[in-house]
Every structure is written in C-alpha cells, then in structure tokens.
Amino acid sequence: MKILVTYYSQTGNTEQIAKVIHKIALKNHESELKKVSKVDVKDVIKYDVVFLGSACHDSDLAKPVLRFLKGIPKSPNFKLAGFFTHSTNPPEGSERNKKLYEKWAGKCHKTFEKFKLKKDIDFNGYFRCQGAPSPPIEKFIHETIFPDDDEWKEYIDEAKKHPNKTDIENAKNFATDILKKCQSLE
Numbered sequence: 001m002k003i004l005v006t007y008y009s010q011t012g013n014t015e016q017i018a019k020v021i022h023k024i025a026l027k028n029h030e031s032e033l034k035k036v037s038k039v040d041v042k043d044v045i046k047y048d049v050v051f052l053g054s055a056c057h058d059s060d061l062a063k064p065v066l067r068f069l070k071g072i073p074k075s076p077n078f079k080l081a082g083f084f085t086h087s088t089n090p091p092e093g094s095e096r097n098k099k100l101y102e103k104w105a106g107k108c109h110k111t112f113e114k115f116k117l118k119k120d121i122d123f124n125g126y127f128r129c130q131g132a133p134s135p136p137i138e139k140f141i142h143e144t145i146f147p148d149d150d151e152w153k154e155y156i157d158e159a160k161k162h163p164n165k166t167d168i169e170n171a172k173n174f175a176t177d178i179l180k181k182c183q184s185l186e
C-alpha cells in the first residue's frame, strides 16, 4: 500500500511518534513521512492510508491539522488513522486524571470523529500518548492545573519522561494493527 505519515509537531514529541509509525509502515509498504505544512491536501487521494498526527493545542488538535482535515475532500478513497501527543495526564489511573484529560485534551479524538462523519472518511482509530511540555506550557500547567507543589512534582517528574519506551511500543503496535486491518480491507 502507499502510506503517508503526516504530522504537526512544535517540540518534537509528535514527530517521534510519526517516525515510529513511518518505520513500521516501511517494513511492508511504500511510506512517506512529511510535515503537514509540506503536504498539499489535494494530493492525499494518491495514498491508501494516511496517518495524521498532531500536538494537542488548547485541548484540541493543532490549527495546521484542523486546516488539513477541513481540506480533505468528501468521501476520500484513503483510510485515515490519527495520533496525537498531549502534556496533561493520560485518562487512565484515577477519576481526577480522567477529568483533567477530558478538559485539556479531550477534544482531540472527538475532532477526528467529527471529521469522520462530516467528510465521510474511513477513519480507523487513533493513538495518543503523553508528551513532555515545553517550558511555557510547564509554567501554565504549574500555575493553572497543579498549583500544589507536591502534586506538581509528581506530575512533572512523570510528564518529562514521555514519550517513553512504553509509548513507543504502543505506537508500533498501533501502526502494525492499523496497517494489517487496512490491508485486509483492500
């Protein structure tokens, strides 16, 4: 199959995941890895599978990725899969984490689902993991979400490690599963 892995990444976390997906795709397919700013959305119809990735900005996919989704033609021939990285806690673990995730990153997957319906896209699911925040975002999270120093320390010590080995392994499995599924539907 012809695969496109395209992404928006400001500080490199989402790019790391994009590279992992591209490497998996190259094992059995033709794959191109491109920043979303380098892709003309009109060209996406030449691919069988498009992996579209984004950093989470303001609880949603970043603007360049939203623009890309808006530009996709209706009922495209390719299959789409999403991936994103976010700095707030993952939803697993506690009720508080779930609530924080919903508030600060919860729009990302909903946006993919929204475009699936709006554009009649064959959307095959998404991958997400935590990504270390950059210094200005760290400051925002400390002041706004975790003003308590103990909670902050617990959060930032963990957040700084991501994407970690487990995230990379999960991204590999995600890419492998999506490609197998899409191949079987060809």
Ligand SMILES: Cc1cc2nc3c(=O)[nH]c(=O)nc-3n(C[C@H](O)[C@H](O)[C@H](O)COP(=O)(O)O)c2cc1C
Binding pocket: 008, 009, 010, 011, 012, 013, 014, 015, 054, 055, 056, 057, 058, 059, 060, 085, 086, 087, 088, 104, 105, 130, 131, 132, 133, 134, 137
């Ligand atoms: C302008 C800006 C806004 C952000 N807003 C959010 C947010 O609302 N929720 C969140 O979980 N992370 C937010 N982040 C953190 C990033 O999503 C996170 O660090 C991500 O891993 C960055 O990916 P990148 O390294 O590929 O750019 C924001 C980062 C920036 C720079």
